[in-house]
Amino acid sequence: MPDDLGLPVDAETALAGAPPGHKDELRLWLRLLTCTNLIEAEIRRRLRLEFGTTLPRFDLLAQLDRAPGGLTLGEVSRRMMVSNGNVTGLAARLEEEGLIERRTSPADRRAQTLRLTPRGRREFARQSRAHEGWIAELLAGLAEEERAALHRLLGRAKASVRAGLEGEAP
Numbered sequence: 001m002p003d004d005l006g007l008p009v010d011a012e013t014a015l016a017g018a019p020p021g022h023k024d025e026l027r028l029w030l031r032l033l034t035c036t037n038l039i040e041a042e043i044r045r046r047l048r049l050e051f052g053t054t055l056p057r058f059d060l061l062a063q064l065d066r067a068p069g070g071l072t073l074g075e076v077s078r079r080m081m082v083s084n085g086n087v088t089g090l091a092a093r094l095e096e097e098g099l100i101e102r103r104t105s106p107a108d109r110r111a112q113t114l115r116l117t118p119r120g121r122r123e124f125a126r127q128s129r130a131h132e133g134w135i136a137e138l139l140a141g142l143a144e145e146e147r148a149a150l151h152r153l154l155g156r157a158k159a160s161v162r163a164g165l166e167g168e169a170p
Helices: 011-016 024-051 055-065 073-080 084-096 118-138 144-165
Strands: 100-104 112-116
Touching (some): 024 055, 024 118, 055 073, 084 100
């Protein structure tokens, strides 16, 4: 939804002028969502400009970096929370570029294991260093104590959500 100047307005800003009665929980969720969307959009932009890549490609490389022995397509799709088809397409393009390799799983000859190639490991290390710097830059306006407090409170919020999903009191 645009504002009076025609600029897009996020859901949190749109809610700011709403009449009382909106729950604090909704406002909190919208604040979290707005922060996530702002950061993600900037990371996507920088990955595209600096490395000519996308966030899903970066995420797939990150998953494989955390699993030096490799992961099956199914494991990658579960970790990334996307369909096997999405992973298959990403993997094919990354394989063509020499960043990952596919091998038949020794445990199940029907399954394919994906692993970073040495070139892929170097490229991901380069992208990862930049990504870490970008995140630090975007959150630099928070003092160390504020970051620690926010991290702790978000941990409690995560536990509350999980408990709510499991039907337990937080």
